[in-house]
Amino acid sequence: MESLVRVRGIAAPLLRINVDTDQIIPGPEIMRSTDESYARWGPGLFANWRYLADRRPNPDFILNREPWNTATILLADRNFGCGSSREPAPKALRGFGFRAVIAPSFGGIFYNNCFRNGLLPVELPIEQVRVLAEQMEAAGGSAQVAVDLEAQTVTAPRGQVFPFHAPPELRRMLLEGLDEIGLTLSRAAEIAAFRTADSAKRPWVYRPGLS
């Protein structure tokens, strides 16, 4: 896993409620290729909103406008990333250049997928997300928000500091760029002991169709 400790940059407001992962990366964008690199996914991000019918950039969409097109932080509204489990959603955000998304709440599968793609989902109350959005807009985008995963704080352009909380295990993985599967495999003895006891208790689980 790729590590992330701090990110400081332009935070682009996209304060829409219930943005589903079909909007973050529409199905047809997934079906363009089986290449899994972040760069491949970037052009598909928000494709329904970002492009006109002939795939020219929609000039009204914020991420097509300077300086927002260089944003590294996305400001979103509640239930961001709801719906489909598609991991291309955080990959597309990464491909565009985002390293953090700040929203009041996230779809649960998307939230987990973010950490595994070096993208930090930050939960802040909507009032604080709005403060960040207002300050960014007032500055015409020429301001910066800082997200610090180590300190678990978000610093607004005008200096207010908003604390947030990330689940400790996911936080540690992202901070240190750990191999999550390797970590689990290091618990092989514990896993084996559990399975020995459990297969005595629930034998049908370990042999599907057991008679």
Added chain:
Amino acid sequence: MRSARSADVEPAGTARRRVGREVKPLSGAGTACRRSAGHAIGCPTQTVRGAHDGRPRRLLNDGVPNIRGASAPKGKAMAKPLTFFDKVWNDHVIADLGEDTYLLQIDRLFLHEMSGSVGMRQLRKSGRKPASPELVFSVIDHVIDSAPGRSPSQSHTKAGTEMIEAARHGSRDYGLTFFDVGDARQGIVHVISPELAVALPGLTLVCGDSHTCTVGGVGALAWGIGSTECEHVLATQTLPQVKPKPMRVSFEGALGRGVFAKDMILHLIGTIGANGGIGYAVEFAGAAVRALPVEGRLTLCNMAIEFSAKYGFVPPDDVTLDYLTGREFAPKGAAWDRAVAYWRRLPSEPGARFDADVTIDCSQVRPQVTWGTSPQQVVPIDGRVPDPSEVADPGARQLVERALDYVRLTPGTPIEGIAIDAAYIGSCTNARLSDLRVAAGVLKGRKVAPGVQAICVPGSTQVKRAAEAEGLDRVFRDAGFEWHESGCAMCGHMGNDRLADQRVISTTNRNFEGRQGPLTRTHLASPATVAASAVAGRIADVRKLTV
């Protein structure tokens, strides 16, 4: 541009201090509005404990009139009564990783060609091998063409064919139990999972698909995961997860004529909102749920994710056991008896605590149809498309305005009577045999309205063959429906443009922008409502049809 940006991103190594395992005290606004578990969460900005991480959070909903906190537990020395969820979760904990994160035993992993092929490819690249291939099942469903007479790798894109072939080769190489195209057991993963009893009560079952919660309908604890999590389960047959909070949704009373499980769940989502379940594992309870056959319970659980609950389930009862007995991967003989004894102990105990409780009176539920671009944008069949000027909250108003713009409807339009271009019966929500029987009951002796494309995609090959044995395919075809091979097909737009720019009434689960095709406007409804609407050429009230 990219390098300029990355200069402001610090990865590990630039950090001055290493981070240990200490749990930091909670701070900030979240603590200020912390409320203990069990308090009411009915107001727009109240706080509940939970969500992904077990910390206090605000539930910013658009009014949640029917959620109330569960009553405080009585007594003090007694063993704490447990919910079904608590018991199943506890039985799978291998290690406590701290602060509500646990390493869980995963009893079943189901792969499909989209996320599954990615998980298998990542595993191969890592040089690791599947830990327990005998617990891993695999199927081709997501991007396989549903056209009659399809070939084994037929898809609408080159990438689709590559995904199918990668999943096929990976599944065979790893020795997984694999249901290929052409196998009589092939079908939509969440339809075949209970059909073959891969899903069983009390199992943890995961799949790289958000609708994995469907199989909570047979009492499994099942949830959708990403492809990297799939790789983790392949490599270890375990998964670290943050523990969700238990929530109970009780459907009381009896369903009226023409009202089905789909209407129950759409009504619920309309009531609590598309974010009403974030951070919860949802038990469906109440007389109306107990009265539902397993297939209806699967429909109910299928859409738990549509109110952002990753998990939805109906604890096992006699209905569940009658359904599962004798199916291919169910235990048999003495193993079955032993499993039943274990399953009988799983249901929630009287007095068990839920962090949130919702009650729905089913006698008041009418056939439901969505009008917008989120499953929460739903009205009863005699309702009207809403007027954004009547929505107070600016964010919620903007949501309504955006949706109206996309679906091209005028505020105040009655939902009944809106002209449709297409009718679709399919998906893991509503394409099981009982769904096809209900739809065929409506279609028998009738014709699809001129100009309406009507498509039926059975949920599994078994469903298709059983329907054909009953002659249902003839009813569909005679009415003017196309009769397809099984798969996820046009529920999501994976390259098939059949429904592009159409207004389609659909038995599926998502009416998101572009979900079924570019500019496609999807109205979600039950199979009965879809069939009645196909005949009328307009969104129709099935209760007005004479049988």
